Amino acid sequence: MAPLGRAALLVAFGCLIYAALAGGYAAARRRRRLALSARNALLAAFGATAVAAAVLVAALLRHDFTFAYVAEHTSAQLPARYRVSALWGGQEGSLLFWLLVLTGYSSIAVLAARRAGQDLLAWVVPILGTIGAFFAFLVVAIASPFHTQTAPPDGLGLTPSLQNPYMLIHPPLLYLGYVGLSIPFAFAMATLLARRGDEMWIVVTRRWTLVAWTFLGVGQLLGAHWAYVEVGWGGYYAWDPVENAALMPWLAATAFLHSVMIQEKRGMLKVWNMLLVVLAFCLAIFGDFLTRSGVINSIHSFAQGKVGPWLLGFICAVTAASLALVFARLPLLRARTRLESLVSREATFLYNNLLLVALCLTILWGVAFPLLSEAVRGQTVTIARPYYDFFLRVFGLPLLLLMGIGPLVAWRRASLRALGNAFLGPALLAVATGVVLIALGAGSSRPGLIAYSFSVFVLASIALEFARGTRARRSLAGGSWPAAFGSLVARNRRRYGGYVVHAAVVLLAIGIAGSSAYQTVRERRLQPGQSMNVAGYTLAFQGTTEGQSSNARELRTHLLLSRGGHTLGSIAPGKNYYPAERSSSNEVAIRHNFLTLEDVYVIADQIDAKSGAVYFKVLVKPLVNLIWLAGAVFVLGSLITLWPDAREERRLAARYRAEGALVRV
Amino acid sequence: MGGKRSPARLVVALSVAGVLAIFLVYTALAGGGTPSLKPSQLAGHTGRVSLVGKVVGSVTGQSHSAAGMRFRVQDIGGKSAVPVVYHGSVPDLFRTGRDVVVDGRLRHGSFVAVPGTLVTKCPSKYTPKG
Numbered sequence: 148m149a150p151l152g153r154a155a156l157l158v159a160f161g162c163l164i165y166a167a168l169a170g171g172y173a174a175a176r177r178r179r180r181l182a183l184s185a186r187n188a189l190l191a192a193f194g195a196t197a198v199a200a201a202v203l204v205a206a207l208l209r210h211d212f213t214f215a216y217v218a219e220h221t222s223a224q225l226p227a228r229y230r231v232s233a234l235w236g237g238q239e240g241s242l243l244f245w246l247l248v249l250t251g252y253s254s255i256a257v258l259a260a261r262r263a264g265q266d267l268l269a270w271v272v273p274i275l276g277t278i279g280a281f282f283a284f285l286v287v288a289i290a291s292p293f294h295t296q297t298a299p300p301d302g303l304g305l306t307p308s309l310q311n312p313y314m315l316i317h318p319p320l321l322y323l324g325y326v327g328l329s330i331p332f333a334f335a336m337a338t339l340l341a342r343r344g345d346e347m348w349i350v351v352t353r354r355w356t357l358v359a360w361t362f363l364g365v366g367q368l369l370g371a372h373w374a375y376v377e378v379g380w381g382g383y384y385a386w387d388p389v390e391n392a393a394l395m396p397w398l399a400a401t402a403f404l405h406s407v408m409i410q411e412k413r414g415m416l417k418v419w420n421m422l423l424v425v426l427a428f429c430l431a432i433f434g435d436f437l438t439r440s441g442v443i444n445s446i447h448s449f450a451q452g453k454v455g456p457w458l459l460g461f462i463c464a465v466t467a468a469s470l471a472l473v474f475a476r477l478p479l480l481r482a483r484t485r486l487e488s489l490v491s492r493e494a495t496f497l498y499n500n501l502l503l504v505a506l507c508l509t510i511l512w513g514v515a516f517p518l519l520s521e522a523v524r525g526q527t528v529t530i531a532r533p534y535y536d537f538f539l540r541v542f543g544l545p546l547l548l549l550m551g552i553g554p555l556v557a558w559r560r561a562s563l564r565a566l567g568n569a570f571l572g573p574a575l576l577a578v579a580t581g582v583v584l585i586a587l588g589a590g591s592s593r594p595g596l597i598a599y600s601f602s603v604f605v606l607a608s609i610a611l612e613f614a615r616g617t618r619a620r621r622s623l624a625g626g627s628w629p630a631a632f633g634s635l636v637a638r639n640r641r642r643y644g645g646y647v648v649h650a651a652v653v654l655l656a657i658g659i660a661g662s663s664a665y666q667t668v669r670e671r672r673l674q675p676g677q678s679m680n681v682a683g684y685t686l687a688f689q690g691t692t693e694g695q696s697s698n699a700r701e702l703r704t705h706l707l708l709s710r711g712g713h714t715l716g717s718i719a720p721g722k723n724y725y726p727a728e729r730s731s732s733n734e735v736a737i738r739h740n741f742l743t744l745e746d747v748y749v750i751a752d753q754i755d756a757k758s759g760a761v762y763f764k765v766l767v768k769p770l771v772n773l774i775w776l777a778g779a780v781f782v783l784g785s786l787i788t789l790w791p792d793a794r795e796e797r798r799l800a801a802r803y804r805a806e807g808a809l810v811r812v
Numbered sequence: 813m814g815g816k817r818s819p820a821r822l823v824v825a826l827s828v829a830g831v832l833a834i835f836l837v838y839t840a841l842a843g844g845g846t847p848s849l850k851p852s853q854l855a856g857h858t859g860r861v862s863l864v865g866k867v868v869g870s871v872t873g874q875s876h877s878a879a880g881m882r883f884r885v886q887d888i889g890g891k892s893a894v895p896v897v898y899h900g901s902v903p904d905l906f907r908t909g910r911d912v913v914v915d916g917r918l919r920h921g922s923f924v925a926v927p928g929t930l931v932t933k934c935p936s937k938y939t940p941k942g
Contacts, residue, residue: 308904308905378904379904380901380903415820485820486819486820486823488819489819489823494819494823497820497823497824498823498827501823501824501827505827505831509831509835517848526847526849526853527847527848527849528846528847528848529846529847529848529862529913531846534838537838538834538838541834670876670901672876730904730905730907731904732904732905733904750901752876752901752902753874753875753876753902755874762876764901
């Protein structure tokens with residue numbers, strides 16, 4: 148089977164090289180038939196990659212240990228679902244998975260985007276072909292998943308901490324996000340190569356960017372949830388380089404999603420958008436580099452290999468080529484209009500972009516600093532949590548406020564009087580909330596208090612927007628309030644879906660502020676019969692029991708949880724000991740309160756078998772469940788903005804037909 | 813500089829200046845990061861550092877007792893090692909043979925860790941026991 152996999156990858160590589168070279172020639176010389184054959188080569192590359200991936204999955208499922216990759220990442224006892232997940236579990240497999248997603252996305256993009264125009268598509272094919280050829284080269288020549296060997300009796304298996312349902316969904320979602328950013332990048336560069344200065348590439352790739360951005364966002368939240376419930380240290384995000392690797396392109400893509408609206412509406416920020424799309428794409432590749440090169444000290448240690456320098460070289464080449472191209476086409480990218488006032492919708496978008504990019508670049512600096520420091524001073528320096536927390540507050544809190552201001556400011560030029568009227572309600576509500584929170588004792592954390600007040604301001608301004616829109620819709624079309632509300636959202640999916648995503652970000656901010664700024668942590672050693680008090684809760688330690696599962700000895704401590712004299716129930720944190728792997732794991736107990744969204748998170752840190760005493764760590768995390776709720780709202784908002792809208796398509800098509808004659812010289 | 817100039821440039825210039833100022837204030841107030849060192853590089857460092865290495869030998873004592881938990885950390889792929897005294901919670905995956913990161917200071921030849929800073933590397937790849 149391995150020769151088939153190798154052959155399929157060679158075919159894919161050949162097709163992608165052809166798509167890049169023949170496609171480039173066809174686009175430059177305007178050869179339509181050749182361009183079509185290059186496009187078909189791109190589609191064929193997807194087919195060949197799919198065959199290679201199928202060969203590897205089949206080998207994983209059949210325990211074919213003659214494949215070195217299968218022996219290194221699975222074992223005979225490993226359940227089938229984790230054998231499939233080994234496709235993205237190791238270096239070679241994950242590169243193959245990347246190539247599969249890339250060629251798949253590319254095929255759909257070139258087939259679905261026909262309205263973009265022949266000249267644009269003709270350039271998209273060679274660009275996607277070049278990116279694909281690079282990754283195909285990696286799996287063909289540098290890190291092949293099809294190396295064979297004499298089969299060992301059993302494979303090495305998958306680390307127990309990764310035998311977890313999150314392993315099935317968190318990594319592929321991140322990959323779908325990372326790779327998705329290639330499509331807007333390819334269309335942007337194609338626009339420049341085709342000497343066009345219009346906005347067609349933005350219209351065609353808007354959904355691609357949204358899809359990639361949604362996958363990246365959801366993937367990260369799932370990773371955070373995994374860390375929270377399984378890893379058992381009481382947190383959900385550690386600012387680790389590998390976590391930041393996904394956050395950076397997400398922030399760049401967030402900035403991009405906002406600034407393209409300015410280009411669509413007002414023809415401004417054309418160069419900026421080009422730079423943002425290059426930044427987002429390069430950061431996505433950099434994410435792969437961070438996880439796979441092993442050059443950066445991370446608490447995640449992934450399988451490492453020889454691809455690091457190649458990925459870094461590719462990032463440098465892409466950055467240089469893209470910047471040169473943008474520079475060469477600067478005359479095409481002149482803005483049609485200018486920013487008229489610093490108090491306008493455009494200006495708030497600009498501020499939002501600067502803050503997002505500043506946050507993204509400070510994180511990048513924090514990630515890259517240890518490398519630079521080692522290269523320059525010969526000493527590695529780790530940038531720790533306080534650095535990131537500081538910049539999250541400095542840039543994040545103003546961003547939060549802007550989410551509330553933006554929707555209330557008029558396009559082009561807003562009068563201060565109109566602004567005052569629009570802001571009065573939300574601002575009063577925010578101030579009132581702040582005062583009430585101080586009275587309740589939330590003044591203990593200033594950033595927390597600011598985050599809460601800003602959040603109320605944003606939620607109020609979003610609610611106001613929905614109320615105004617619904618009222619206007621109802622007076623225009625009549626009918627009931629719910630009908631007017633439904634038709635409002637359906638007619639303006641981008642706008643109102645966007646507000647729903649904003650609401651999700653606010654929930655996230657409240658959840659993060661609540662669970663970090665206002666959490667209570669207590670540690671105590673308890674004998675059976677003793678109890679401890681944490682933030683109004685009483686935990687009475689009753690005793691320890693021992694059980695046995697198929698592969699682990701399970702110790703459980705039993706605690707009776709009560710609050711204000713009311714018994715809330717029993718919880719049982721403990722430890723599992725895996726004799727075969729010679730390892731243990733903390734099995735934390737979490738008590739959710741679905742009314743207050745607060746968690747009581749208990750870790751049985753040390754169990755003393757002789758004396759029966761247990762060292763407990765208890766964290767009370769207010770509002771932490773809002774973070775997971777935010778995930779659901781985020782998906783809902785993204786789906787609303789993504790939902791096909793025939794009316795909008797017609798409007799845009801008509802606009803570009805009218806403009807096309809002018810722009811496409 | 814006519815009045816027709818777009819204020820966008822001004823905003824960008826001011827924000828770049830603002831970001832740089834914030835950066836300077838941060839580095840002035842909070843200092844940079846913590847040096848991250850291997851046991852062989854520890855000599856001469858008296859300030860707080862992050863020690864990176866592999867746990868070798870036996871692990872003795874309880875991390876929540878007054879005397880603390882004691883183990884040795886060795887250069888990854890090297891020979892020099894340093895004894896470590898640690899208090900506070902111990903991650904799941906901690907054991908002899910694991911790569912760890914722990915903050916602390918060198919005191920009289922042994923590394924006194926800051927309580928609760930011990931982190932094991934999350935092994936996303938299975939490595940043979942040994």
